[in-house]
Amino acid sequence: MALLEVDDVVVKFGGVTAVNHATFTADSGVITGLIGPNGAGKTTCFNVISGLQRPTSGRVRFTGRSVTRWPVHRRAKHGVGRTFQRLEAFGSLTVRDNVRVAADIQGGPLAWLRPDLGSGRSGRLAIEALLDRVGIAEYADERADSIPTGTARLLELARALACDPKLLLLDEPSSGLDETETDAFGDLLKDLASEGCAILMVEHDMDLVMAVCDEIHVLDFGTIIASGDPAEIRNDPAVQRAYLGYAEVEDDTSVMEAIS
Amino acid sequence: MSVPILEVVDLHAAYGRIEVLRGVDLAVPKGAVMALLGPNGAGKSTLVKVICGQKAATSGDIHLAGVHLKGAGSDDLARVGLCTIPEGRSVFPNLTVEENLVLMSYAGVSRGAILDTAYSYFPRLHERRNQLAGTMSGGEQQMLAMSRALASDPALLLLDELSMGLAPLIVEELYETVARIAESGVSILCIEQFARTALKVSDYAAVMSGGRIVATGEPGEILDTMADVILGGAA
Amino acid sequence: MSSLFAFTLLGLFTGAAYAIVASGLVLTYATTRVFNIAHGAFGMVLAFTFWDFTQRQGMPTLLSLFLVLGVVAPAIGWFIQRFVTKGLGEGPVSVALVVTVGLLVGLIGLAQYIWPPEPRILLPFHPETGWQVGETYITAHQLITIICSIVVAVGLYVLLNRTRIGTAMRASVDNPELLKLFGGRPDTAASLAWAIGMSLAALGGILLTPVVGLDYYALTLLVINAYAAAMLGRLKSLPLTFAGAMGLGILESWAVAYLPTEGFWSTIRPVIPALFLFAIVVVMPQAQLRIGQVKGIVSAPVPNLRKSMGWGVVLLVFGYVLIGAVSRADVLLIGVAATYAMVMLSLVLLTGYGGHVSLAQFTFAGVGALAYAKLEEPNLTGLVLSAVIAAGVGALVALPVLRLTGLYLALSTMAFAVLMDKMIFQADYAFKFNGVLATERLSIAGIKIESDTSYVWFMVLCFVVMAVALLTLRRGALGRLLIAMRDSPSACGTLGLDLRWFRVGLFSASAGMAGAAGALFAGLRGTVGAADFLYFQSLLVLLLAVVFGVTSVTGALLGGTALMLLPVWQSSSPELAGLLFALLGFGAVLLGRDPNGIANNVFKLGRWGWGRWGGDVLGDLDERVGGRLAAITRGLSGNLMRPGSPSPARSVDDEIAADELDAPLAGKVV
Known part of the structure; x- marks a missing residue:
């Protein structure tokens, strides 16, 4: 039994089906990629898993329990962490305070009433260590709405990590990062996975996906059209069609070379 | 060469501090279909928003049929013949099909003419004229959206990601309609993720990346560049 | 049995009038997403205007009615939409609320100023005419009210479903940006909605005046009846709003008829709308969170502990x-000011920091x-x-x-x-x-x-x-x-x-x-x-808190003092009492968009003064506070220069309120 099981989930908005009977899993210690063209329903899948969107039908199971009807915060408390494609950093707080909010929320209501008078030294060190680990320590005192997009994505990752998640949902985490940063980011993901975290990632940077993912699901028109390891996905004709259009893909070698 | 129907010169636009368009130069010749391709986040949709008047540019110029557009609202532009079909939801889901069509008469064509055109092109819309647009399938909704382009005989048609979230067969069908509109002499700027589908109907193509136009040319030449840009040079 | 029929009929008559008021409220809210708390207050002012035309100026009833419903009310509605509430719908809910509460208070003040308190009577239409139906006597006024409500219902249906501008109004509920791409003008639709909404408030107010009396407050409170009725249709569906209004009217009528006239139950009638409202709210379905927020809120500077303690000691001394x-009477006034200031402090927590009103x-x-x-x-x-x-x-x-x-x-x-x-x-x-x-x-x-x-x-x-x-x-x-x-x-x-x-x-x-x-x-x-502890006092507390700055402790202190002084000023010149209310209310309309309020300007003045003469007296002032102040100044001047645009600050409620409208189950208007 996998840590996360998305079972036959359907999401409809009015007449449009955003997710169409999607079934896939993500497991601890494994980096799972979720790829597909624009509008394929990837972000909607994330919203269903994290609880921001009720599915029209289908189930989400996490640690073996059905969480389909759980509200967002309850799933978070049980270990579902996520980042957002359209950034949701707390813009008027500093980078450090963004992460502190996450730690505060874990602390519970009584901790909120405690004034900041030098207390919680160990907690503070943990936050600095976290900022350092994702590589944004130098921005710690900047307001979150004044940092570059890529840094803000890393901030969201740090914030999610502060909650010590079992499952991490990353929505296009590398967009806005340059090549070196992306490499470092890939290493960080592998580290996290080796520590036992399950990572499910929506990503457009194919180099990154192919380099770090252990398993990949391809979503097209809300349906999973392929699943497998990077090599299998690369050679799957259905994937190539989904990505490049519907003309005679077979005849065109340049395109196939491009993706392989 | 005559005056291009659309000419964009050194256009810049930003969301807050983040600059999305960094000096876009683009010309669409009169009567031509131009495909605008590029990866996610290249600024294609922002470009459409700026051209159609939904978003203000920070600097640069836009000329529509040689006329300099400055501070015109999207409603004014729609009334002078710029027809924009934005990405995603481009119909009113809580209005019936017929009511959606009636609203299209704001662009200056009589309501009877619009209904005639729409129903003759898409008989399916006639069958569903009293149905709420939001309850139709995605393809049918796009047909309804395309009716506006068909009926209003625009000076320029802006299409943003027509294919988003639609099944392949329907996309083919929609692009046949695009080709038909093009045959009637309408100039079209068409933004598309699926390079091949768009290139089939277009006369010219441009590739956008990082807020700039990085390549323009005939559809055939563009395809190779495309694979590189879209797939991140994974080859 | 026959008495049941009679009271039901009576209830239908008030219900019909409520329906007229409520449909106006729904129309304005649905098209512009601005909930007009002053809806009843506008009805009140327009009922007074009608009284003025007919009784004081002696104009014929029909002409007055035409002038009020066809000219004055639409003009006010158009004006309010164009210059006061435009753009508020996309901003935080708290701002829209404060602005319309400001309108409410301002209108009450204006009415008191123009029409000072004295007994006024507005007779029902055709007071002598009536018919005996079984054991029930139906007056012409009741019949006219019912007919009016039917005309309004049919008229709104035709407008919204059979005309292009009506269709555009509904379209702009869904997606005003797309309507613009179609070449339509959401602003025109919004203005029309407000014009019609205002006429409906006026008509409902005029029809209800013979029942509730020509009273500043009773007519203003009609907004609660209208809101309760509209909630049944989630502030969106007009048929359900009509149903809610009729139900409310009948419930009230039955309460009068069947509840004991003494003791606890006798007091329940005036609060039936409120109870009805709570009952509906409890069964409403859950709202979903929405993603995609505008960020970066500018807030007032927060002093450090040393500084706040220092100022506390200064205040105590x-x-x-x-x-x-001061004299004994003035000592008591200081106590009153301290009370108000503490209440406003509670608003600093709730509204200033939390974004709720x-x-x-x-x-x-x-x-x-x-x-x-x-x-x-x-x-x-x-x-x-x-x-x-x-x-x-x-x-x-x-x-x-x-x-x-x-x-x-x-x-x-x-x-x-x-x-x-x-x-x-x-x-x-x-x-x-x-x-x-x-x-x-x-x-x-x-x-x-x-x-x-x-x-x-x-x-x-x-x-x-x-x-x-x-x-x-x-x-x-x-x-x-x-x-x-x-x-x-x-x-x-x-x-x-x-x-x-x-x-x-x-x-x-x-x-x-x-x-x-x-x-x-x-x-x-x-x-x-x-x-x-009259309810109206709470509105004044909110307004003064916002005017003086609901994001800072200083604002609460200044606001508390001002609220204490308000009745003092009013009693010193009673003829201007209403005008003071009006000034306060309309002042809040202007300042409501900036929750940092007057206190913020005090901070700026302080800094400016120190910068000029104090030099390094304030050496320990946090550098970042200065930077933030500069940002506030920019934000403030930006807002003042563009009165029509929504404030950049957005609170928690705004997205969610929009969400309510987007909810697919809400269906369409009519």
Whole structure:
């Protein structure tokens, strides 16, 4: 039994089906990629898993329990962490305070009433260590709405990590990062996975996906059209069609070379 | 060469501090279909928003049929013949099909003419004229959206990601309609993720990346560049 | 049986008038997303205008009716949409609420100024005509009301479904940007909606005046009836709104007919709309969180502990000197100012930091005062218990709205304030009708604070303690959480915060603060009664808090002082009493977009002064505060220069309110 099981989930908005009977899993210690063209329903899948969107039908199971009807915060408390494609950093707080909010929320209501008078030294060190680990320590005192997009994505990752998640949902985490940063980011993901975290990632940077993912699901028109390891996905004709259009893909070698 | 129907010169636009368009130069010749391709986040949709008047540019110029557009609202532009079909939801889901069509008469064509055109092109819309647009399938909704382009005989048609979230067969069908509109002499700027589908109907193509136009040319030449840009040079 | 029929018929008649008012409210809200709390107040002013035309100017009824409904009301509606409420729909709900509360208060003031209080009678239409139907007598006025409501229903149906502009109005509910791409003009649709909405408010007001009387407040409160009716249709569906209005009318009529005319049940009639509203709110489905927020809110500077303590001491010394220098009557006034300032401090927590609006904050002070008087424990325990009771009541008000969002919470608080004002406070177990309860002054450790001067100074001390505590919380984890919640509720949710209970806690804490203020106020006065805690007072508290700055402690202090001075000024020149209200209300309309208020300008002035003459006196002032102030200044001037545009600051409620509208189950208008 996998840590996360998305079972036959359907999401409809009015007449449009955003997710169409999607079934896939993500497991601890494994980096799972979720790829597909624009509008394929990837972000909607994330919203269903994290609880921001009720599915029209289908189930989400996490640690073996059905969480389909759980509200967002309850799933978070049980270990579902996520980042957002359209950034949701707390813009008027500093980078450090963004992460502190996450730690505060874990602390519970009584901790909120405690004034900041030098207390919680160990907690503070943990936050600095976290900022350092994702590589944004130098921005710690900047307001979150004044940092570059890529840094803000890393901030969201740090914030999610502060909650010590079992499952991490990353929505296009590398967009806005340059090549070196992306490499470092890939290493960080592998580290996290080796520590036992399950990572499910929506990503457009194919180099990154192919380099770090252990398993990949391809979503097209809300349906999973392929699943497998990077090599299998690369050679799957259905994937190539989904990505490049519907003309005679077979005849065109340049395109196939491009993706392989 | 005559005056291009659309000419964009050194256009810049930003969301807050983040600059999305960094000096876009683009010309669409009169009567031509131009495909605008590029990866996610290249600024294609922002470009459409700026051209159609939904978003203000920070600097640069836009000329529509040689006329300099400055501070015109999207409603004014729609009334002078710029027809924009934005990405995603481009119909009113809580209005019936017929009511959606009636609203299209704001662009200056009589309501009877619009209904005639729409129903003759898409008989399916006639069958569903009293149905709420939001309850139709995605393809049918796009047909309804395309009716506006068909009926209003625009000076320029802006299409943003027509294919988003639609099944392949329907996309083919929609692009046949695009080709038909093009045959009637309408100039079209068409933004598309699926390079091949768009290139089939277009006369010219441009590739956008990082807020700039990085390549323009005939559809055939563009395809190779495309694979590189879209797939991140994974080859 | 026949009496049941008769009362049902009577109920249908009032219901029909409510339906007219409510449909106007729904029309304006659905097309512009601005909930017009002043809807009833506009109806009131227009009913007065109608009285003026017919009785004072002596114009023929039909001509007056045409002028009011066809010219004055639409013109006002157009004006308000163009110059006051335009763009508010996309901004935070709290701003729209404050602006329309400002309109409400301003209109009451204006009406009192133009038409000073005196008995006025507006006769029903064709007062002598009527028909006997079985055992029931139907007047011509009743028949006309029913006919009017049918005409309104049919007219709105035709407008919205059979005309292009009506279709455009519905389209702009869905997606105004897309309507523009179609070549339509959402602004025109919005103006038309407001013009029609205003006419409907006027028509409903005129039809109801013979029943409720030509009264500033009774007609203004019609907005609660309209809101209750409209809630049945989730502020969106007109048929359900009509159904809700009819149901409400019948319920009221039955209450008159069948409930005992004495004791508890006799007081229930005026609060039926409020009860009806709570019942509907409780069964409303859950609202979903939405992603995609505008970020970066500019807030007032938060001083550090040393500085806030320093200013606290300064205030205490100043209070001591002032109390010693003025007459006894003025000492008591300082105590009143301290009460108001503490209540406004509770709004700083709720509105300034939390982004939620309460229209019942002074009612919570009343709850605290009532608890203090009833407990008969004039000591710190009694004070704390009163605060806890007020906090509990606050939680009870917020709980039914738990699953809903900011707008509904604010509107429910107004219904709650009216409920307390008209029923609970006047009940035998509370202050009694026109009665008062005696209260004793507080003792601490067995020593009673007897003299006026020391008690008032103690109140100032309480204000300082509350303020310093609030600022300390603001700098700590709670402050971060509050900002985080405003910036992105979705992110808070995915980090494990239960937003619903957080909001209930926040609301309850704020009510507790107000309750403590009320308890202290009771001790100051020696006797307290229901008349001390009228619902209208809560609206004034909110307005002055916003005008003087609801994001800062300084704003609360200034606002409290101003609210204390308001009746003083009014009694010194009674002929201008109404005008003062009008000035305050319309002032709030102008300033409501900047929650940092006048206090912020005081900070700026202070800095400017110091920068000029003080030099390094303020050497320890945090550099970042200066930077933030500059940002505020930019934001402020930007807002003032573009009065039509929404403020950049957005709170938690706004997205969610929009969400309500987007919810697919809401269906379409008509």
